[in-house]
Amino acid sequence: MADSTPKTTLAPGGRPGFRPAAPHPREEERLNSLHSLHVLDSDHEKRYDDLTRLVADIFDVPICLVSLVDEDRQWFKAHCGLDARQTGRDLAFCAHALHEERFLVINDARQDERFFDNALVTGPPHVCFYAGAVLRDSSGLPLGTLCLIDHKPRQLDTAQLERLERCALLVENELIQRDALLAERARATLQANIDPITGYSLRRRYLQRMTAWLQERASQGELQVILVKLQNAERLRKQQGVDFYEGVLQSLSHQLNENFDDEGLLKGRVSHDTLMILLPRDQALHGMRWHRFVEQPWLLHLSANSRPDLLIGAGTFVSDSMSAAELVEVVEEELACASEWAPKEKGVQFADLTDNLNLRLEMNNRFAQALRDNELCIHLQPMVTAGSQGLSGQEVLLRWQDKNRWITPHQMLRIARHAGLDEELDIWVLRRSCALLSHWLATRKGNDSLLPLSLNITASRLIETEYMDALRRVLRLYRLKGDCLRLDVSGVESFSATPEPLVLAMKSLANDGISFCVDRFGPEHDSLRLLSMLPITSVKLHPRWISLLQTDPRQARLLKAWTAALHVLEISAVAVGIEHSRQRQTMIDLGFDQLQGYAFGEPMAPEEDYGKWLSKVETSLEQHAGDSAAS
Structure with a gap:
């Protein structure tokens, strides 16, 4: 059986570096108990907030938290002195505290071999001192901690630790009381499964x-x-x-x-x-x-405002x-x-x-064989500058034709994820793209400039060391520089609370010349603060933002404000999903720098000869520009 214990890495100088806490021995039971409280993602409650403020005053610390450790995050029911509502579990001190009988105390995290290079120590909130008293459910399973944090080294004596434990018991009582209110319904549900x-x-x-x-x-x-x-x-x-x-x-x-x-x-x-x-x-x-x-009136008894x-x-x-x-x-x-x-x-x-x-x-049963038999292929779709409509880039899009029907990229990604082949698919696309670039570099004539290819990748995949290593190996294999690739990163919103791992990964690859674009940035993912922290050159706004122009007159003002904000950050705004050439001037007026969509050309299979490929793309752009002028 494979060892599931996280491996220790060596930081510069040979010291053991930060590693996430191992799962609790009764992790599944613990999570079930935590979820049964229905407290995660609940609203602020005054009694918890008052308690953390009181504890912070008693111990004279800037930060006091009621932290509950979920499957992949720690979530704060109350957070005095800290704006964030959650962080990733892999960075959580409280995840380590779950293995303790009563407390976890770190007098100086900067000197502790387990935590000195933790992103929460080296960056905001700059944890130096940590003391967490374990919170348990009625059966004794650990749920999280009542924890104290300071930006300077501290020590607690025995009396102070006992006082912290008594405060933690108050929090436990609040949680168990909440549990009791739901116990009758939960018991009936568990018994009947209805x-x-x-x-x-x-x-x-x-x-x-x-x-x-x-x-x-x-x-x-x-x-x-x-x-x-x-x-x-x-x-x-x-x-x-x-x-x-x-x-x-x-x-x-x-x-x-x-x-x-x-x-x-x-x-x-x-x-x-x-x-x-x-x-x-x-x-x-x-x-x-x-x-x-389909046509029956749904929920007609509710008013339109509440439906x-x-x-x-x-x-x-x-x-x-x-x-x-x-x-x-x-x-x-x-x-x-x-x-x-x-x-x-x-x-x-x-x-x-x-x-x-x-x-x-x-x-689902065909995909693995198709991937290994190279039945998949890549197509390229042009991106154009909004003003001149000249070619500014090319996005790599995955294609698969099976029995005379095309499987869409989204369908392929879902099939790959279901089959556990999503990582293998990422590397396949990377190798195919780099092989094409290498061939173009070797065979191009004259001074044709080679535009970078844009590859799609998720933020969670990008931060994996295995992917970063594979990316560098493939670039070396095909003797390519990093500036020939741009990574279009989706899912960055999941790093809003703890952006440090994503920032570090991007900066590391940016040193190799690779550039980045945030993909599918939309109404639900509108953190300018996060964008300002990332080493990115452009942002693709979600196609839904563009489609709302047709139904919501306020959308134009909102889009113009967002493109202006991106320009303040020196980030290019990219409009995707442009289906009609008549939308081009609207996008220019709204401040977009680059455009992409069927209005400028469909994705096409690349030519072996780079000169022929450029000619083919430019001809397509001219035809679409002519159609726009005619209309």
């Missing part, structure tokens, strides 16, 4: 029943799945309250029940915001039944190669993606998932 709000099976029970349900209907051929998802569920719960939120779910379940006979159906609440129904072939909705289902948006997806499928858990995971992924493209009317999006769902079920 959601008390909707009457539907909860996820674990639903998967158990689904396995038998699918086996019984294996000979029926096509089955149908229907999902209803509350959009922006967390915001709805915080703004309207838990009672309103649960009332909406209850109304949805009643409305769904009115459309079907119970016989043969399998109904589940597969997540906090999603209901799922499996229908046998003889109850599947088609024709007029489907139209009546939440819904995403409703349906698809027929034949499942003979997936487990129940895999099938539910695939269906949920396809539904999440449908929020990007499904048409919306009166606050409800309807998505036909049939084609995508069956493609996923079929392609």
Whole structure:
């Protein structure tokens, strides 16, 4: 069995460097207990805030936290002296404290071999002294700490430690009291595996029943799945309250029940915001039944101002190669993606998932072989300067044609992730792109300048040492300089609370000449502070921002303000998803520097000869410019 203990690395000078804490020996039980409290991501509560301020005064420290250690983060129920609401678990001192009986005390983290190069020590909030008293649930499992932090070395004597422990007991009592309020409902739910709000099976029970349900209907051929998802569920719960939120779910379940006979159906609440129904072939909705289902007034009893948006997806499928858990995971992924493209009317999006769902079920078993047989290929799409409309860059886009049909990049990425091949796919794209650049450099004629290729990568992947090492190895293999690549990084918003690992990774690769663009920067991910910390040259705004121009007159002012803010940071603004040439002048007026989309050319397979490729792209740009002038 592989050793799951994090490996110690050596920092400069040979000292052991920072390593994340190992999981608690009863980690799964501990997390279940923490989640059962329903305290994570809850609102500020005065009694917790008052308590941390009091403890900070008692011990004369600038920072006092009630820290709860989740699966991949530590979240602060109360945070006196610190603006952040959470940090990554890998950096958390409190994750180490989970292994202690009573306390973890670090008098000077700068001198401690476990923490001296931790990003929370070397950067904000500059932890020097740390003392955490372990918080436990009613069964004794550790949940987090009540911790003290100072920017200078400190020591606590025995009396002070006992006082800190008594303060921690006060926090424990608050948490356990909260737990008691929910205990009756939780007990009933655990006993019956039935959601008390909707009457539907909860996820674990639903998967158990689904396995038998699918086996019984294996000979029926096509089955149908229907999902209803509350959009922006967390915001709805915080703004309207838990009672309103649960009332909406209850109304949805009643409305769904009115459309079907119970016989043969399998109904589940597969997540906090999603209901799922499996229908046998003889109850599947088609024709007029489907139209009546779609067109019925949803949640009509609620006022327009309080009525939440819904995403409703349906698809027929034949499942003979997936487990129940895999099938539910695939269906949920396809539904999440449908929020990007499904048409919306009166606050409800309807998505036909049939084609995508069956493609996923079929392609999951084909993808690994296709990747290793090089059936995949790359296409390039031009990016142009907004003013001159000259070629400014080229984005590498993944393509796969199977049985005369093209599999979209998003579908491939989801298939790869499901198959555990996403890392292998990243390296495949990197090698293909570098091989093309190397060939172009070796065969180009004259003084043709070689524009960098833009590769897509997630922020979580970028910070991995294995990926950074592989990137440098591939560049050396093809004798390329870093300035021939630009990495379009998505998912940077997940590093808003703890940007240090991402900043360090980007700066390290920037020293090799590689440039960066933040990809899919949008309404939910609008931290200018984070952008100002990253060594980036450009930002691609989310296509949704562009599409909102058609329906929201305020969007133009918002976009203009954002491009101006980016220019203050000396960052180029890139508009993507430009489908019509008539949008070009609008984008220029709004302050965009670069444009990308089908209005300037479709993604094309690259030519072996770089000169021919440039000529082909420039001809395409001229044709599109001519079409724009004609229109």
